[in-house]
Amino acid sequence: MKTLDWERMLLNELPTTFMLEVAVRVLFAYLLVFAFLKLSGRRGVRQLSLFELVVILTLGSAAGDVAFYEDVPLLPIAGVFFFLLLLYRATLWAMDRFPRVGLWIEGGPVTIIRDGQYDMPALRQQNISCDEFFMELRQLGVEHLGQVRLGILEVDGDLSLYYYSDEMVRPGLSVLPEEFKSCYRKVPDSGMYACSTCGAIQLMLQEQQGVCERCDNEHWTPALESTRCH
Template sequence: MFELQVAWWELLARACLIYFALFLMVRLSGKRTVGQFTPFDLLVVMLLSEAVSNGLSGGEESVTGAWILAAALILMNGLLGFLSSRSKRLERLLEGSPVLIGRDGKWFLDVMQRHRLGEADVQKALREADCSLGELKLAILESDGTISVLKR
């Protein structure tokens, strides 16, 4: 139960490789994926976890192996958070930056398409801000996928 079938360093290497590969895939998938989960997005996340589980463990089924993998993933996440809090450049690279998607009552449709935002997404943001299109001063797609609306 506590004896490893795979070398401990191999588990750490697997955790690092898979963590960074998944991080890159999620980061490249765009802001909407991160901030606004639909049922389909949730399904993809659940299937991703199942798809990479064997790659993480490499046949390792001990409790010790699970602890090593969990600790490695949590530590990598903490390390990236620590490093990005110390470097604006790294923070922008890892988390992205806000994007202007509307101004003065007009949407920038090309920008919205590039970030895979639909009409329903921006209408919802207007409703949440209790703002009409005529009152819209700025609409910003934040790096976490939420939409901030400023009224005139």
């Protein structure tokens, strides 16, 4: 086999007119995926659950095959889409009829913030890093955890937050990037400090060194008490 054979790399043994067939196949795959999304009732990608994402990836694989391979006939691919739609509808029916099935397939909402502190085991269980978690909070207008009364990770990956009123905001761990907060092992001044690992709040005296009771961390950052900007 000749290396860097452009004729083989571009079309191999296919005629140039096969590009017209590729266009027809892509249009066919596009219409099938579009029809599936319309029939399934999805309005947007953000609404996709884990099960629905698996279905879409399966559709994408089938659509890719029919678009690029000349030996893949169209009708079997249409059958794949049809039976996937039936499977999708049957699974939704089972999830609605039997709640345990839905819980097994998609999981349930997970509480990751409670009373201004986040749940580290819950984050680890969901394979979410602290940096990713803090980024999500910043995008929702949160400056520190003390502004949040309850945070729930929904089954579709969205984060639902329930805030304290301005009068009820408590000291909390800053979610800003590291360049905007200081971290100490021996605190320079007396005041409220947040554990840099788990967000636990503790009153500390000047030059005091402390060990967090929740996670045994020894590093602290000044707790913020600012209210949210409305």
